[in-house]
Amino acid sequence: MVEVTGLRKEFFIPQRRGGLFGAVRGLASRAGRTVVAVDGINFSIVAGEFVAYLGPNGAGKSTTIKMLTGILHPTQGAVRVAGFDPTLRRAEVARRIGVVFGQRTQLWWDLPVLDSYEILQRMYRVPRAVWSKRLADLSDLLGLSGILDAPVRNLSLGQRMRAELVGALLHDPPVLFLDEPTIGLDIQAKERIRSFLAEINARGTTILMTTHDLGDIERLCRRIILINHGKIRYDGALEALRRELGLPTVLTVEFAGQVPPGISSLFAGRAEFSATGATTAEVRFDRSSLTAGAVVNALNDLGEIRDIHLREPAIEEIIRRLYG
Amino acid sequence: MSLVYFTVARKSYAGNLQYRWAHMANNVGSFVFGLLYISFWVALFRQPSAAETGLSELGYSAQVMRGYIAVAQVTLWVTFFASPGLLIGRLIRTGEISMELARPVDFFLYTIAKEAGRLYYGLVHRSLPMLLMFALTVGFPRPASVVCALGYAAAVLIGAYNTLCMNYLVGATGFWTKDITWAHRLLYSAAYSLAGTMIPVEIYPSALGRIAQYLPFAAQCYYPVEIYLGLRSLPYLLIGLAWGAALTVVCRKVTALGRRRLEVQGG
Amino acid sequence: MKEFLRAYCLLVATSLRSAMQYRFSFVATTVGSGLIGLVDFLMLAAVLLRFKAIDGWNVYEVALLYGTSAAALGLFRTLGSQIYEFDAYLVNGELDSLLVRPWDPLFLLLARKFDAGRIGQPMHALIVTVLAAVHLVRSGALSPLAAALIPLCIVNGTLVYAGISIATATVGFWTTRIDDLQTITIYAPSTAAEYPLSILPGWLRGLLHTILPVALTNYLPLLYLLGKGAPWYILPVCLAATGFYLVLVWRFWQYGLRKYNSTGS
Numbered sequence: 001m002v003e004v005t006g007l008r009k010e011f012f013i014p015q016r017r018g019g020l021f022g023a024v025r026g027l028a029s030r031a032g033r034t035v036v037a038v039d040g041i042n043f044s045i046v047a048g049e050f051v052a053y054l055g056p057n058g059a060g061k062s063t064t065i066k067m068l069t070g071i072l073h074p075t076q077g078a079v080r081v082a083g084f085d086p087t088l089r090r091a092e093v094a095r096r097i098g099v100v101f102g103q104r105t106q107l108w109w110d111l112p113v114l115d116s117y118e119i120l121q122r123m124y125r126v127p128r129a130v131w132s133k134r135l136a137d138l139s140d141l142l143g144l145s146g147i148l149d150a151p152v153r154n155l156s157l158g159q160r161m162r163a164e165l166v167g168a169l170l171h172d173p174p175v176l177f178l179d180e181p182t183i184g185l186d187i188q189a190k191e192r193i194r195s196f197l198a199e200i201n202a203r204g205t206t207i208l209m210t211t212h213d214l215g216d217i218e219r220l221c222r223r224i225i226l227i228n229h230g231k232i233r234y235d236g237a238l239e240a241l242r243r244e245l246g247l248p249t250v251l252t253v254e255f256a257g258q259v260p261p262g263i264s265s266l267f268a269g270r271a272e273f274s275a276t277g278a279t280t281a282e283v284r285f286d287r288s289s290l291t292a293g294a295v296v297n298a299l300n301d302l303g304e305i306r307d308i309h310l311r312e313p314a315i316e317e318i319i320r321r322l323y324g
Numbered sequence: 325m326s327l328v329y330f331t332v333a334r335k336s337y338a339g340n341l342q343y344r345w346a347h348m349a350n351n352v353g354s355f356v357f358g359l360l361y362i363s364f365w366v367a368l369f370r371q372p373s374a375a376e377t378g379l380s381e382l383g384y385s386a387q388v389m390r391g392y393i394a395v396a397q398v399t400l401w402v403t404f405f406a407s408p409g410l411l412i413g414r415l416i417r418t419g420e421i422s423m424e425l426a427r428p429v430d431f432f433l434y435t436i437a438k439e440a441g442r443l444y445y446g447l448v449h450r451s452l453p454m455l456l457m458f459a460l461t462v463g464f465p466r467p468a469s470v471v472c473a474l475g476y477a478a479a480v481l482i483g484a485y486n487t488l489c490m491n492y493l494v495g496a497t498g499f500w501t502k503d504i505t506w507a508h509r510l511l512y513s514a515a516y517s518l519a520g521t522m523i524p525v526e527i528y529p530s531a532l533g534r535i536a537q538y539l540p541f542a543a544q545c546y547y548p549v550e551i552y553l554g555l556r557s558l559p560y561l562l563i564g565l566a567w568g569a570a571l572t573v574v575c576r577k578v579t580a581l582g583r584r585r586l587e588v589q590g591g
Numbered sequence: 592m593k594e595f596l597r598a599y600c601l602l603v604a605t606s607l608r609s610a611m612q613y614r615f616s617f618v619a620t621t622v623g624s625g626l627i628g629l630v631d632f633l634m635l636a637a638v639l640l641r642f643k644a645i646d647g648w649n650v651y652e653v654a655l656l657y658g659t660s661a662a663a664l665g666l667f668r669t670l671g672s673q674i675y676e677f678d679a680y681l682v683n684g685e686l687d688s689l690l691v692r693p694w695d696p697l698f699l700l701l702a703r704k705f706d707a708g709r710i711g712q713p714m715h716a717l718i719v720t721v722l723a724a725v726h727l728v729r730s731g732a733l734s735p736l737a738a739a740l741i742p743l744c745i746v747n748g749t750l751v752y753a754g755i756s757i758a759t760a761t762v763g764f765w766t767t768r769i770d771d772l773q774t775i776t777i778y779a780p781s782t783a784a785e786y787p788l789s790i791l792p793g794w795l796r797g798l799l800h801t802i803l804p805v806a807l808t809n810y811l812p813l814l815y816l817l818g819k820g821a822p823w824y825i826l827p828v829c830l831a832a833t834g835f836y837l838v839l840v841w842r843f844w845q846y847g848l849r850k851y852n853s854t855g856s
Binding site: 346347349350352353354356357359360363364366367368370371373374377379509510513514516517522523527528529532 | 630
């Protein structure tokens with residue numbers, strides 16, 4: 001569905017000089033520096049996959065997505081999305097993809113949601129009957145019935161994201177690009193969108209999602225592509241990544257009394273313990289081999305717990321670990 | 325205490341500096357407007373019926389109008405083009421108004437001081453370049469005398485002050501209604517014609533021509549230009565002064581009322 | 592193309608419906624903004640009456656110039672408001688959202704908004720035009736056939752302003768902000784077109800016949816329609832010139848778009 005070969009993007013940043021003479025000289029000379037945003041990357045996504053595209057800000061993530069969707073033209077390399085080259089056949093690619101940008105809206109701001117969908121129906125040449133059925137179906141999955149008549153500007157963030165998602169899928173694109181779809185939402189809204197995306201993916205839509213939210217990835221993606229400094233650093237499954245790096249979940253526990261001495265022998269080999277104070281300790285373990293519940297129960301057997309706190313290694317930590 | 329207001333004005337001036345290149349482009353556009361108006365008057369005076377209009381008796385001719393338009397276009401940037409409603413509407417919409425009203429300064433003086441800085445910026449970066457553009461092309465007239473030049477300076481200050489007050493009042497309507505673009509557009513259009521930016525107000529037909537000379541709008545452009553050209557004598561400054569005083573009283577009253585309304589209504 | 596027109600009609604209908612919901616405000620704004628423009632013109636007309644004519648154009652003929660120019664520009668600002676406000680798309684990166692859709696972003700900009708709130712401006716201009724035309728037909732200065740061609744002039748004018756606006760928007764790919772440039776390219780020329788262009792100095796007149804061809808919107812056609820000496824074929828020439836101008840502007844826009852594809856925002 002998506003094939004990227006030797007993809008490279010350079011930006012030329014002209015040197016800015018202040019003042020009148022600087023501006024005039026700026027027109028004549030071409031001094032400046034070349035920034036390589038994407039440095040020859042390769043990957044291939046087949047139909048039906050759900051891939052997370054990760055990377056810190058400035059890593060080349062959005063630049064890649066922009067090249068996949070036809071917004072930017074690559075300096076070098078080849079891209080094929082749904083069988084077409086977005087640089088040469090932007091319109092054909094556009095008809096076969098759905099795009100949702102996290103914070104920005106693609107719907108018509110002043111008009112009711114349904115009107116936006118009707119305009120999209122015409123724009124994407126979706127036959128009316130097909131469109132109606134699809135709208136009913138998607139609207140059902142995401143619970144849109146209450147908001148179809150509301151102008152987009154009156155919707156809350158959660159409602160807007162749901163409306164955007166449906167809008168992006170009305171023409172049944174084989175590929176869906178998502179840019180931070182759950183950002184700024186509460187847990188309930190996030191879960192709603194995640195189950196929706198899982199369902200859509202199960203029905204065959206290929207999804208490429210950029211996100212900073214580990215919860216999104218854990219719930220939805222089997223595969224991660226990680227980019228930093230313009231290069232692909234990792235391309236594979238999340239669990240494999242965690243195992244490879246050995247990044248454990250960290251559970252901080254505060255006991256009512258002193259830290260029980262028997263703590264270090266708990267789950268020998270599968271967990272690491274370190275006391276961080278008179279009454280507090282840290283437990284590091286791998287969640288795929290040991291559940292948090294088991295750890296907490298075991299600790300509780302040892303002594304009365306006052307407070308526990310669970311921390312997952314963040315994407316940034318994984319990335320930082322990935323290359324020192 | 326007055327130093328605060330001066331500082332506010334100065335900061336406002338500095339804040340506008342970053343846009344001076346964009347404003348240069350705008351200046352060219354304005355200059356073209358000046359050329360258009362001048363062409364208009366020159367063509368009018370070319371008409372065979374020009375002699376019967378009675379305008380030359382009032383002191384007008386193609387040459388005089390050339391000067392009139394040039395001085396008017398240069399003056400407008402200080403005495404006419406202020407921020408719509410002095411941006412009070414924006415403060416009200418975003419809710420920042422409560423914070424601004426809570427400051428330990430007089431809100432009216434503070435608001436007009438901010439705009440005054442912008443008008444000063446207009447003087448340096450718009451009026452002066454425009455003056456140069458006119459001088460180098462169709463010509464910019466000399467003031468009729470030193471007294472006239474001084475009178476002009478006074479008229480400009482009075483006109484600018486009146487503009488600040490009028491825009492302040494437009495902005496202040498935002499304390500009562502949400503949509504002020506209405507009020508602003510109405511005032512702007514009326515003012516632009518009644519200020520004599522293109523047509524000296526006394527030329528307007530019958531009653532309008534007579535009344536317009538006593539409206540505050542005339543102080544925005546008409547009197548500064550006419551005093552500069554020596555077509556009107558200094559006592560006419562009193563009209564603008566009187567309006568300035570009256571508007572100040574109204575502005576202060578409206579501020580107090582608006583403040584009370586906000587306290588009652590909430591943000 | 593057909594799907595664009597269908598989508599656009601839907602947009603207009605739905606925008607009007609939305610605007611009508613706030614009926615009082617909509618009517619008030621429409622009538623108000625119309626009145627403002629009208630009053631402005633009346634004050635000018637009063638002075639003109641005193642001189643009887645300007646460069647051989649009497650008050651009613653100037654009213655026709657004014658009405659057709661303001662109507663053409665007003666119609667464009669209602670129909671193509673987002674092109675006029677294109678710099679917002681560049682500043683916010685919203686252009687990217689347009690580029691992922693199957694149409695050229697220019698059509699998307701057109702289809703993005705129908706500015707029903709601005710409809711007061713072309714409406715009052717059309718009223719002025721009709722009143723002036725009626726008077727001129729009655730006085731014999733304008734033949735009924737010529738009067739019937741005036742709507743065509745206005746449509747042509749709207750296309751010219753669209754062209755100028757698109758060209759100005761394209762410059763935005765290099766400068767980002769275009770609102771100050773628009774004073775020179777749209778606001779000043781459209782005001783100049785409210786008067787007979789013959790009053791302007793030669794170089795300015797030339798400019799308004801070529802790069803910013805507002806002469807095509809009303810002055811040149813009216814030179815023929817009002818019997819001021821232009822030959823009949825000036826009308827098709829004006830239409831053809833508009834078409835040619837739009838082709839050039841479209842090419843320029845594609846060039847700017849390619850530049851954006853290369854360098855981003």
